[in-house]
Ligand SMILES: O=C(O)CCC(=O)C1=CC=C[C@@H](O)[C@@H]1C(=O)O
């Protein structure tokens with residue numbers, strides 16, 4: 001039985017090495033909420049809230065997530081005796097959506113649980129892989145030269161596949177030079193919902209680039225539109241923003257809206273739901289991979305753990321810490337060799353949180369003590 005005694009929310013700000021540009025805007029500085037959760041015996045677990053500063057990717061923001069955590073989610077976790085981390089999401093069922101806030105605290109519960117069992121998080125989730133294959137995501141670049149240079153750098157570093165951001169009207173400018181310079185490169189494009197079915201002719205032209213997939217071409221709530229589009233394209237559609245739950249994944253599979261799903265722990269509300277979606281996709285032989293959220297080391301550690309499940313068969317976006325950060329929050333930092341990240345063997349997330357770095361990045365933090373009838 002898990003009983004939590006104390007929680008700390010850390011509002012942190014980290015500056016990306018280089019800005020990351022997508023069809024809907026650029027990220028320079030990355031705000032996070034880090035959740036630190038302590039049980040009655042002093043075991044500490046960590047989770048990361050991936051919501052951005054503004055609601056461009058999902059409706060959540062750092063501020064809304066803080067409100068959810070402080071006023072609803074922490075009290076629920078304090079109030080209840082939790083038998084297993086798999087039960088946390090059902091405790092949250094009276095709170096609509098707000099998946100990134102939910103995921104942050106659910107991750108911390110999983111970390112405590114794994115540490116109490118003296119096991120790596122990957123193992124308690126059922127993962128068997130000792131290392132995971134990874135790719136790199138490349139934002140929209142200023143020039144063709146910069147684009148090719150960036151792609152070449154990540155290819156040379158060993159990343160197993162490259163994902164590029166595209167936006168309407170820019171497809172050929174971005175994809176054509178990459179294809180001519182790297183004809184065999186496993187390449188995919190992410191549109192972050194920038195297209196509509198009116199752009200069908202433009203989207204059909206993507207087939208010439210032999211992409212592994214086109215990620216989230218249409219609106220997040222358009223599962224039906226993606227089914228219409230998939231019938232017209234040879235390129236497999238991968239859904240990202242559209243999949244916020246097991247039910248969304250089931251619908252997308254039934255409607256044939258996609259051939260691949262990008263599972264992001266934060267977007268689906270936590271590790272338990274991520275695992276359920278993984279299992280469903282495995283049952284339907286629909287490949288999955290683990291997406292990234294420009295994560296700090298804590299989010300990265302959770303992504304590594306979930307990626308050890310056997311049906312994560314496409315290299316994910318979980319790159320090395322140094323891809324985005326001069327200094328990460330964790331020790332050791334995440335490193336990549338020959339396109340692979342070794343899964344840590346220590347209990348829980350398997351990395352130590354570097355308190356000094358955490359303090360350096362902290363804008364403010366708030367401590368919550370459990371005052372709900374605690375008899376221990
Ligand atoms: O963390 C990474 O390396 C992946 C970055 C990435 O592609 C994304 C992060 C966050 C929002 C989007 O821009 C995007 C995505 O849609 O997958």
Ligand SMILES: [Mg+2]
Nearest residue numbers: 190215216240
């Ligand atoms: Mg995406």
